[in-house]
């Protein structure tokens with residue numbers, strides 16, 4: 001499945017603001033939700049519609065409504081929470097399946113600490129949200145568990161992706177499409193994305209940021 005690097009001017013402008021080292025928690029949070037909403041707009045372009053007739057102000061009128069699979073949004077804790085509201089702005093009725101993944105900062109291995117999924121996953125499109133796709137470990141582990149629970153159609157929305165991580169995800173799960181605001185240059189020796197955003201979880205939650 002293709003990787004969509006969304007090059008909309010609003011996204012590029014907002015992502016540029018997010019890269020500033022002196023950005024406030026408030027601004028980073030707001031921009032993460034805004035870019036998440038814009039990525040959602042792109043990632044839903046192919047949603048299926050059906051026609052139906054309603055009673056309009058001047059009589060019956062044929063309109064369209066969504067008729068495809070229902071959606072579950074899957075934020076990867078913690079940092080994925082920083083995109084959830086933005087996605088829900090455009091898909092307000094979506095069910096939310098929460099997955100907790102934490103990356104061991106030494107080994108860079110992801111481990112799952114929470115899995116709270118909605119039912120009927122086989123009948124839903126799962127849209128995973130996480131600001132950062134670095135080595136790909138957290139995303140691959142999340143896709144693994146979603147598939148094990150019945151998901152057959154999965155998309156991932158990330159603010160920034162590293163080429164190394166994209167390749168890993170595509171090798172492990174070629175059926176999953178990725179929507180990102182930027183494919184950045186590379187990972188540094190500590191597994192952080194360059195130029196990247198720094199530690200997105202720390203920036204969204206205002207926790208202490210270490211050296212990366």
Ligand SMILES: O=P(O)(O)OC[C@H]1O[C@H](OP(=O)(O)OP(=O)(O)O)[C@H](O)[C@@H]1O
Nearest residue numbers: 077078079102103134135136137138201
């Ligand atoms: O592609 P990977 O190498 O797995 O790295 C990316 C993951 O790392 C960050 O989360 P982190 O584990 O720092 O947890 P947090 O969201 O709680 O800060 C980020 O939000 C991704 O989930």
Ligand SMILES: O=c1cc[nH]c(=O)[nH]1
Nearest residue numbers: 134192193198199200
């Ligand atoms: O660049 C990175 C890599 C992993 N997690 C982050 O928050 N940022």
Ligand SMILES: [Mg+2]
Nearest residue numbers: 199200201202
């Ligand atoms: Mg973090």
